[in-house]
Amino acid sequence: MVQPVDLDGLKHSGALWQGRRNLLAADQVWASGWRVLDELLGGGWPRAALIELLGEAHQGLPLVLPLLAGLSRQARWLVWVAPPHVPYAPALQARDVCLEHVLLIRDLSAAQGLWAAEQTLKSAACSGVLLWPQQVRTAQLRRLQLAAEQGSCPAILFRPLRAADQGSPAALRLRVRPVPLGLEVALLKRRGAWGGVSCIVPLDRFGA
Amino acid sequence: MLWLALYLPQLPLEVFAPARRQAGPLAIVESSAGRERISRCNAAAQADGLRPGMLLPTALALCAGLAVRRRAPARERRALDDLAAWAYQFSSCIAFEPALLLLEIGASRRLFGDLTTLQERIRCGLEQLGYRVRDGMAPTALAAGLLARNRSGCRVLDRDEMRTAVSDLPLACLTRDAAARDLIRHIGLQTLGEVLALPRPELVRRVGPRLALLLDRLLGLAPDPRAQWQPPRHFEQTLELLGEIGQTSALVFPARRLLLALCGFLHGCGGGAQRLRWGLVHRDRPDTDFDQGLLDPSRDPERMLAVFRERIERLQLPAPVIGLGLRVDDWQILDGCNRELFAGSVADSPIDDRVADSADDRAVDQTVERIDKALLERLANRLGEQRVRGLRCRADHRPEYAWGLCAPGEAGVELAAVATAASRQGLSQPPWLLTQPLPLPAPRGVPHHGGALRLADRPERIETGWWDGRDIARDYFIAQGPAGECLWVFRDRRDGGWYLHGFFV
Amino acid sequence: MGSLSETGSEAGTTMAYAELHCLSNYSFLCGASHPEELVARAHALGYQALALTDQCSVSGVVRAHQKAKALGLALIIGSEIQLVDGPRLVLLATNRSGYAQLCRLITQGRRQAGKGDYRLQRSDLQGGLTDCLALLPLDLHETRDAHCAWLAEAFPGRAWLAVELLRDGQDTARLRLSEHLAQAHRLPCLASGDVHMHVRGRRALQDVLSAIHLNTPVAELGHVCCANGERHLRRPDDLAALYPAPLLAETLQVAARCRFSLDELRYEYPDDVTPAGVTARAYLRQLTEQGIDWRWPNGCPEAVRAQIEHELELIAELSYEAYFLTVWDIVRYARECGILCQGRGSAANSAVCYCLGITEVDPSRMNLLFERFISRERNEPPDIDVDFEHQRREEVIQYLYARYGRERAALAATVITYRTRSAVRDVGKALGLGLEQIEALLAVVAAWRRFDEIGPEQFAEAGFDAHNPVLERLRVLVNLLRGFPRHLSQHVGGFVIAAGRLDELVPIENAAMPERTVIQWEKDDLEALGLLKVDVLSLGMLSAIRRAIDLVNGLKGDLKSAPELSLANIPPEDPAVYQMIQQADTIGVFQIESRAQMSMLPRLRPACFYDLVIEVAIVRPGPIQGDMVHPFLRRRQGLELVDYPSPEVRSVLERTLGVPIFQEQVIRLAMVAAGFSPGEADQLRRAMAAWKRRGGLEPYRKKLLQGMQARGYRRDFAERIYRQILGFGDYGFPESHAASFSLLVYVSAWLKHHHPAAFCAALINSQPMGFYAPAQLVRDAREHGVEVLPADVRHSIWDCSLCDGSPLPALRLGLRLVRGLSQAAAERIAAARQAGAFCDVVDLTRRARLDRGDLKALAAADALQELAGHRHRAAWEVAGVAEMTPLPGLDRFDERAPALPAPSTGQAVLADYAQLGLTLHEHPLALIRDALRARGLLSSAEVAACAPGEVVRAAGLVLIRQRPGGGRAIFITLEDEQGGLNLLIWADLAERQRQVLLGAQLLGVRAEIQRADGVQHLLCRHLEDHSDLLGGLTTVSRDFH
Secondary structure: OOOOOOOHHHHHHOOOOOOOOOOOOHHHEEOOOOHHHHHHHOOOEEOOOEEEEEOOOOOOHHHHHHHHHHHOOOOOEEEEEOOOOEEOHHHHHHOOOOHHHEEEEOOOOHHHHHHHHHHHHHHOOEEEEEEOOOOOOHHHHHHHHHHHHHHOOOEEEEEOHHHHHOOOOOOEEEEEEEEOOEEEEEEEEEOOEOOOOEEEEEOOOOOO | OOEEEEEOOOHHHHOOOOOOOOOOOEEEEEEEOOEEEEEEEOHHHHHOOOOOOOEHHHHHHHOOOOEEEEOOHHHHHHHHHHHHHHHOOOOOOEEEEOOEEEEEOOOOHHHHOOHHHHHHHHHHHHHHOOOOOEEEEEOOHHHHHHHHHHOOOOEOOOHHHHHHHHHOOEHHHOOOOHHHHHHHHHOOOOEHHHHHHOOHHHHHHHHOHHHHHHHHHHHOOOOOOOOOOOOOOOEEEEEEEEEEEOOHHHHHHHHHHHHHHHHHHHHHOOEEEEEEEEEEEOOOOOOEEEEEEEEEEEOOHHHHHHHHHHHHHOOOOOOOEEEEEEEEOOOEEOOHHHHHHHHHHOOOOOOOOOOOOOHHHOOOOHHHHHHHHHHHHHHHHHHOHHHEEEEEEOOOOOHHHOEEEEOOOOHHHOOHHHHHHHHHHHOOOOOEEEEEEEEEOOHHHOOEOOOEOEEOOOOEEEEEOHHHOOOEEEEEEEEEOOOOOEEEEEEEOOOOOEEEEEEOO | OOOHHHOOOOOOOOOOOEEOOEOOOOOOOOOOOOHHHHHHHHHHOOOOEEEEOOEOOOOOHHHHHHHHHHHOOEEEEEEEEEOOOOOEEEEEEOOHHHHHHHHHHHHHHHHOOOOOOOOOOHHHHOOOOOOEEEEEEOOOOOOOHHHHHHHHHHOOOOEEEEEOOOOOOOHHHHHHHHHHHHHHHOOOEEEOOOEOEOOHHHHHHHHHHHHHHHOOOHHHOHHHOOOOOOOEOOOHHHHHHHOOHHHHHHHHHHHHHOOOOHHHOOOOOOOOOOOOOOOHHHHHHHHHHHHHHHHOOOOOOHHHHHHHHHHHHHHHHHOOHHHHHHHHHHHHHHHHOOOOEEEEHHHHHOHHHHHOOOOOOOOOOOOOOHHHHOOOOOOOOOOEEEEEEOOOHHHHHHHHHHHHOOOOEEEEEEEEEOOHHHHHHHHHHHOOOOHHHHHHHHHHHHHOOOHHHOOHHHHHHOOOOOOOHHHHHHHHHHHHHOOOEEEEEEEEEEEEEOOOOHHHOOOEEEOOOOOOEEEEEEHHHHHHHOOOEEEEEEEHHHHHHHHHHHHHHHOOHHHOOOOOOOHHHOOOOOHHHHHHHHOOOOOOOOOOOOHHHHHHHHHHOOOOHHHHHHHHHHOOHHHHHOOOHHHHHHHHOOOOOOOOOOHHHHHHHHHHOOOOOOHHHHHHHHHHHHOOOHHHHHHHHHHHHHHHHHOOOHHHHHHHHHHHHHOOOOHHHHHHHHHHHHHHOOOOOOHHHHHHHHHHHHHHHHHHHHOHHHHHHHHHHOOOOOOOOHHHHHHHHHHOOOOEEOOOOOOOOOOOEEEOOOOOOEEEOOHHHOOOOOHHHHHHHHHHHHOOOOOOHHHHHHHOOOOHHHHHHHHHOOOOHHHHOOHHHHHHHHHOOOOOOOOOOOOOOOOOOOOOOOOOHHHHHHHHHHHHOOOOOOOHHHHOHHHHHHOOOEOHHHHHOOOOOOEEEEEEEEEEEEOHHHOOEEEEEEEEOOEEEEEEEEHHHHHHOHHHHHHOOEEEEEEEEEEEOOEEEEEEEEEEEOHHHHOOOOOOOEEOO
């Protein structure tokens, strides 16, 4: 259901921020699957960094599904730490996520979750780590960021909106919000770029 | 040479229910020519009229509460193995035949003095272990086995007596060779004595040399080489510590020494260990024991040590430690090159399947696997295995049952067709599923979730699951909430209620 | 069926729709509803038409057609085809020619694959189906542009895209794709439902069928299960909500173009037999006249002549001449090949058939009812069944294929349907039950013959938790599945032959047997459509009779009979034969050798041919259950007065003393006493034959009782007649059929009486057949003074044969009795013997080219006596015969011969039984008589000396176990060295002592002697197993036939 679509309309409407400066080198990013989002992200998702998606716990996932599909092709673990609901296997598989590499770590205390995320990030045995932390201190965020760099693995944190006020060492912070046409993504912070811009990622949510 | 043969006539049954336990009717079936037949049955079943050779339907007709098990040669073989280990105290030369143990007791005879005492000890011992046994003793293994099977308790110490001792037995005891048995039957003979009296060259010309060789082996006129059972080697070492250690982290170093020793040992025998047993020795109190598990057999000390670290981090020491022990009770063959070691010892036994699996089918990409496993072990040892799981699709139309947890990395076992079918269905389904459907209020028939929901038309109808009593009949809709969020809701076609079952966005 | 405008039903006014893609359960293990159910449902929902489109089959269309005709629904005939190199298609016949094209296509597909399968590719369809329409059911993932393009080209103006919305979450995508493809390929779209069941409620059964098909439990079917129950005939308003209106409307356009009805099939019987320049009518007349001269050389009786004229007139009126000529031709062929044959069944009511040599029942000796065979009212083809020697019937079948070709002749099909047991087994497996549970369930089923009668108590008794939901599911599903067709099999011998191409009438497919082809319809379908068939059946007794006659005619010298014996010159009504029959001395005699028959003979004391006809018909489950036997016996013995409530009834029942014994009598009774028309009476007969399977007698009961009461018959008389009709069920015999069989009864009895050696030899040579194994046949022959000589390589041929003896010919056992010896080897032995006697075993081996297996078999059978000495020596000797060496002499060895003991009598008996199945030594029980006596068991002779009512203990070898009609009584025949014992065991005792009953070979009983009319039974009170006394002796008993 998450599909890259033709964005010409959006571009012409001027709703799209089309800055081309400060794009990251192609080998440092993963294409997001949407051109409009790639542009917002400066080329794509950073490869080995902490990424924060702020919104309802379940809302950010569609945005990274194409990324996950790509990551799961590698013979490494794609780790989900403390997801808020059941990641629905048939739907993930239908969206090309290779389930064989999915590692689900659940029923954890807050500390266990952070520990597991850090261990997996560091291990270099993972292609990506998704974490839904209950609460997280800045120092812990820093450790995660370091671990991500160390294991060369993107760490994607799904955090509530109120966390936007908290400072963060994350390389990328986005705020997501559903809108009738898809998901509105607002850039809060990106290394080497300005915040405050946003785009709408169109999701063909009604199947097929 | 003097052989004691121990015949376990009820072994196929006993591996399922030891004789000493009171049991309901039980029968072992084997299939021949596509039909299931009773091969053994216990006393309770016999009381109901069951007999070996009966067809299974007949048996079930006779005995309503009959428990039926398929014959399990592997279990029988394992049981014999265990018994051999137990019998090793009496003889260092042990051989097998199906359902039969052969102990060479000539050599150890003087250790136990009186033969009768020895025989009695063994018989009692086996009975306590839950096996009914018949025994026989003779200078050749073949004769001892024959006597055990047919003339339990018979003891022949002298070669010259042997001819007489076996001459009354039917030829059928000695060989399954149908050609030979047919001939002997057709010429009106039956016993071994009569067969031994036949002119030998003429007999050989008619049935070939095999029967003659068997007869010679029986009488000790030809050698009867047999593969000997090899005892399993287990590992056990204890290390005394130099001082009293109060911190777990200080145990890592001595543990490493033990692990190195263990892995050296495992190397020697081409094996790997999967379960290690650690014992912490305290001064005035019982040892603290704990197990350390590995996902698969290994002899990699570093990998073992990493797991050990995770394991002891969670440990509360009840008292200072003065010694550290490591025990490995069983280990497995790790790679193909050392297989002959085992295969040789069991070559003659058709029922051994213990060696067949493991090893080969694993280890495709050693390096990646190594990292993977190490990470998993660390996570599992710290968090518990049940918290570290893989995710898989299950072939079921019902969303609740269309997914499942599995061991990490094992999701890929689905058939391609199943995967395709799941994908097709999954396309119109959301990436998040609620573990429990959440009832939604539906004033005037319109479901609400933070406001009225707008439903897409053409719902997906799922009604299936009648066979396990969890039949569902639902119409699934993709619905849009007031804030633009996109939900997966269904209307139960039975009670008409509305439920939230998943999130798209 | 008519056009669409006549058929609209008022039920659905919301929209008009025709379902064009619908599978019934004749797409075996696929559809979950009967064709009739689908038609009825479609009609009730107000569908404008329904197409039945089973997978490469039209097996279910006749049933659907009949139902649709009755309801007035337009039925379209079509078929779903999966191409190996293309899409799945639905083809619909628009007219007669389109139907022919469809049948030929199905035939082609079926004949190109193994039984039950088909194989078609695109090229098979190209251009050949000009009168068919094609629908391409859209598959979201499979349908390709290429498919559409090909279809549009192959079916120009006759192709549609079928959009099947099944609420699987992808309907929107499906609609979108259909729009795209329709536009791209200029194909119109229509709605269809891919219907697999008539109502949603069949969804569980549908899953079970898939599970059975894939041999996987339902719980593991995964996505193969239906995701929902949408594949049913949906309500019009439901469809209207689901489909765009134009798609629904388009179905009517297609339906309107399909105007074919099965009623249009015009079937013509082939007339290949009639010579050029003569009409069939004239030729039949000519052959009949010839037959009259042959049958009645001294002139035809007046009544028979009139009957023949009447028959010929009716045959001409209904144009059945060609049919009679065809059957005549088959019989002629068989006669020319020396294959014995005889018509059976209702054809024996025809004097013309008698003249043509098809039947043997002399109309001057019998009271024929030709209307039972052909009638004006019953617009229904005659059905001639002819029995042939069982071992030579295949020659006749292949003659038919050769004469008419595979496009014109084929066997009728038999649809194998689920019975309770098979349903329990398959549903049980589908529900994931274990081996033990299914067997236990089957045991419950066996004990309670009707599944729907099995309640929770019975399940609980069998150790089940009666309230287990799985059991409840099983019950429901088994009840649904019962009666479902499972696959097509071949009818026992029903041949359908067409004047033109048969495969344009009905598809032909491969049967399981090589060289056999069957059509897709079964007997009832053929009847419904008025297609003629000839039943080419097989009968073992005909083989035996032919062989016995050949043996008698082969005798030489004093023993030779003059003139040469044939069926025709066997003297009728020989009192000595009837005397033998009255004494129940009938082992081996056709039909009256069974236990039940033999016990009836001394009571019924048949003294003429018609008595045999009654005997054959009365000892049947039907008359027994209908309580006809005892009244008849009492009346025959003069113990009861015969009275008739009216002269009409008297005319019908007089010849059977007021008791209806034959089917014809029931029909006549319904006519004369209850006022049924001949057509109604015949429907009653059909309903009688089918009621056990289908029910449906209730309306007849009402009509019968009312009719009889209206004519002044007492209510209890009427009820009794109705009960007797019920009893007939499947089992009642028509009189003509009984008469045909009785001829064989008489002939075989005559042969047994006058030529016991030949009769015995012929029976053994025709095995397997009949009730008795060679051991009993030989013992019986010896008791009748026949000298029986052992099988011996110096004298025996493959078959048992006759040789000089005095005063009777002696019987030489054939090598066919030697287990493990091939017929070819036996024939080589006989051939080599022609060149001179064998001097020793090596000589025999070399000249007859025997292998070790042959030699061992011969030695074990004691057939080498004179060459090698006793059995044990022979075995030693043959084991020493070396493999063939090129140099003579090198294969002989100087050997020390061991001293081998000669076999004792006991060993010899055991070995005889093991290798020959019989012994000429003493009976095995004679050998253990002392042991039996020590156990206090009497012999059969000792039992015979006891008084009736006495309770005795006796024992014997179990010969036959029978449970007639699955009833409450079990009959067992025991045998010992002095004779036999007849046991009667009631079901409750059998249930209590099941293991002895089934397990014992040497069965002992404590029983009460019952004796009446010279018949003795032992009514058993307790059973004992004495098999241990037998040692290794194996006897062959024949269980529960």
